[in-house]
Amino acid sequence: MNRKKYFLDAQGLVKQFPAPKGGESLTVFENLNFGINKGEFVCIIGHSGCGKSTIMNILAGLDQASGGVVLMDNKEVAGPSLDRGVVFQNYSLLPWMSCLRNITFAVKSRWPNWSREQVYEHSMKYIEMVGLKGAELRKPSQLSGGMRQRVSIARAFAIEPKLLLLDEPFGALDALTRGMIQEELIKICEQTGQTVFMITHDVDEAILLADRIFLMSNGPNATIAESVVIDIPRHRDREQIIHNPHYYPIRNHLVDFLVKRSKELNDPDTPRVPHSDNARPAYPPEVNPATGQISKLIETETTEGNELTRQVVNLQ
Numbered sequence: 205m206n207r208k209k210y211f212l213d214a215q216g217l218v219k220q221f222p223a224p225k226g227g228e229s230l231t232v233f234e235n236l237n238f239g240i241n242k243g244e245f246v247c248i249i250g251h252s253g254c255g256k257s258t259i260m261n262i263l264a265g266l267d268q269a270s271g272g273v274v275l276m277d278n279k280e281v282a283g284p285s286l287d288r289g290v291v292f293q294n295y296s297l298l299p300w301m302s303c304l305r306n307i308t309f310a311v312k313s314r315w316p317n318w319s320r321e322q323v324y325e326h327s328m329k330y331i332e333m334v335g336l337k338g339a340e341l342r343k344p345s346q347l348s349g350g351m352r353q354r355v356s357i358a359r360a361f362a363i364e365p366k367l368l369l370l371d372e373p374f375g376a377l378d379a380l381t382r383g384m385i386q387e388e389l390i391k392i393c394e395q396t397g398q399t400v401f402m403i404t405h406d407v408d409e410a411i412l413l414a415d416r417i418f419l420m421s422n423g424p425n426a427t428i429a430e431s432v433v434i435d436i437p438r439h440r441d442r443e444q445i446i447h448n449p450h451y452y453p454i455r456n457h458l459v460d461f462l463v464k465r466s467k468e469l470n471d472p473d474t475p476r477v478p479h480s481d482n483a484r485p486a487y488p489p490e491v492n493p494a495t496g497q498i499s500k501l502i503e504t505e506t507t508e509g510n511e512l513t514r515q516v517v518n519l520q
């Protein structure tokens with residue numbers, strides 16, 4: 205039995221939006237509990253409208269939950285912070301600034317006491333890391349979509365956030381560019397041990413990148429039904445990964461969830477597995493589709509200092 209404590213810990217999150225003309229408010233999700241370990245790459249998959257971007261905005265501190273709490277490094281997330289870098293699908297670069305200035309601007313805010321040289325060298329390191337050396341003085345409008353997305357990734361990494369949040373960052377890119385940037389992202393994450401939470405609709409992308417994949421049931425009243433463990437060894441590459449014997453069992457499990465189980469879980473006539481064993485947060489079970497192992501993280505009565513201790517228990 206391992207003892208465990210998460211770096212990022214979401215406990216009992218609820219999000220409700222008021223109805224536009226009075227009436228019943230919309231509960232997007234409720235009693236959402238999940239954790240992310242330091243250095244882990246976690247993807248979240250679920251149908252459109254289930255609440256993935258809402259979760260990401262709450263983790264980023266850009267939106268507030270209606271209930272529950274998010275702890276990062278034991279501190280409550282109460283607003284935006286340079287500890288969390290966000291990359292959106294639409295790049296969100298400042299159009300009047302060059303690529304380099306888009307990055308130096310963020311680096312200066314992060315380390316206001318750095319000299320010009322320090323800021324420049326640090327920013328150029330990340331420009332090089334995403335393969336944009338030579339294009340650093342161009343404005344976003346003079347770049348391709350893939351290049352712009354690489355600038356936003358470089359900017360997010362350059363502030364060395366404790367947590368990187370990626371909201372479908374490759375959604376608008378063609379397959380070839382997407383593949384190239386995925387490989388760069390894998391390389392950078394391997395070099396830096398970055399903790400990442402990423403939304404994607406692409407199951408193959410999720411298997412390639414993630415250590416775990418959260419499966420979200422359909423909304424309203426959505427929930428994270430499972431945390432799927434991707435135990436395919438790293439370094440992974442797109443051509444080789446499909447030959448790993450665990451690849452297709454994992455892929456089939458994800459597709460089956462999206463096609464069938466995500467809806468069933470939302471059907472009021474389908475009996476639900478109780479989400480919570482007791483009044484405490486119940487994390488979604490961890491499932492390894494390749495080995496059939498299911499484990500569950502539970503809180504124990506034990507406390508060490510003021511910290512709650514959690515244990516992983518194998519159920520199957």
Ligand SMILES: Nc1ncnc2c1ncn2[C@@H]1O[C@H](COP(=O)(O)OP(=O)(O)OP(=O)(O)O)[C@@H](O)[C@H]1O
Nearest residue numbers: 221222232250251252253254255256257258259423
């Ligand atoms: N500001 C808002 N006011 C009212 N309802 C909202 C607001 N923002 C989101 N919603 C609703 O909350 C639900 C979840 O939206 P969200 O964007 O988080 O879903 P998503 O899973 O990210 O979808 P997609 O995959 O299409 O991006 C949707 O029903 C959406 O209409």
